[in-house]
Amino acid sequence: MAERLAADDPSFRYANLAVRGKLLDQIVTEQVPLAVEMAPDLVSLCAGGNDLLRPGSNPDVMAKRLARAVRDLRAGGADVLLFTGVDPRDTPLMRRLRGRFAIFYLHVRSIADLYGCRLVDQWSMQGLRDWRAWSADRLHMNEDGHRLVAARVLDVLGVPFEDWRMDWPERAVDPRARRREDAQWLREHLVPWVARRLRGVSSGDGITPKRPDLEAFIGYGGAKSAPPAARG
Template identity: 45%
Template sequence: MASDSKTAQIPPVPWDSFVAIGDSFTEGMTDTLDESSNDPIYIGWADRLAMELSQRRISDGNQPLKYANLAIRGRLIKQIYREQFAAALAMKPDLISIIAGGNDLIRPGCSPDQITSLLEKMVMQARAQGVEVLLCANYDPKHSPLIGLSRMAIAVFNSNLWAIARRYNCYVMDLWGLRSLRDTSLWAPDHLHLTNQGHKIVMNAALQGLGQPVVDSDYQKPALANKDRYRAAENLVWAREHLWPWVKRHSQGRSSGDGRTPKYPQLIAVTENFLP
């Protein structure tokens, strides 16, 4: 297990089980171990977090962490509430990550207040059952001129989220202030999903949010000035190959997650061979 300090004492991992719910961000797109597959299983920040927490538990002589990931790409927050939340609580986890609303926020005319109202409903129900909650303050999309149009809505969402976290004593993974994520090389060609290295940075942000020592002490290192914005040519390619197909698909009432099922629908023990 990697650590940013050989002498630092790592506090015990207090959670026996962890369930992640959400959309493509938590599913892990586009971080795959098999790029040749037409339908790969993605390994994202939540899977890497589960592996790191489990390794720490095992090192302390405890049983491996039990983990489930119910996230499905394309899901709106209402769908996450209807399809994933009750199933997650039924597993009686010690910790749940509720990261939802990203797909809502990039849609024109969205109401961040309505989105966070439903988020608070989930948080309140989880905390009432004694489940600890990890939330996420969304990243700042200023590096992308088009997606950046939703920046003000995201800022309001994040402000509401921090208030919810204080009211219910939740953990928060803060991506808004994470300047390293402004490095455009960490993002997939669709400008929405992270690469392998991007998910490792987010995993460290999650560890810090949970009060656990990070793996990489440099994970917050700011992006270089010449890498923190997309070039005009990149934006044109993105609009043609990603934005237009997205608009067309949603105008037809379709989603990238239609017909999909969760990759880890039940709690499983995260052993050393969980991630290759």
């Protein structure tokens, strides 16, 4: 997304304060004030998913916290992008929590309406229901998944890019291979995730933001990037 926006505006500056695994309170306390200080034109704020996975999380209380953060960002003049999460109905680990997710993301829609924010609705993105859009841990998107979301964000912003409405090519699914994949996921990802929750630690502990300052966008090759070529 940043590459595409930078291609249209030589004065474009970009910061990325996000750190994986952070809870809503941590984002509001540690990241939102920094974003307000930068006085940006546009802020993307995607938060709450990690909280919803934890026992006892209250989507109503979370929504009030999020609303205060959005109010602070809007008071500084920033345009704000909010995100719903992906529908968890296809994920065995999260399917039982679907009602909790739905309540919170309905709140997110309401907050977007109340404060005049733009909304990126990942819940409706059918392309994200395919495991080919996700990394091996089944909780974080891979490069293809992130590209789909970037396309949706750019569509919401009215910036030409590729279509986020996509259908994955059909492929045969071997039930035995799927069972092996499930067992591997259980062993390599679910068990360590549960162990971290029990220890009160996060995969983001000790990790700092990738781009903590609002600076000219430099692509991953070390120079200002041209927009990625659209895929057919």
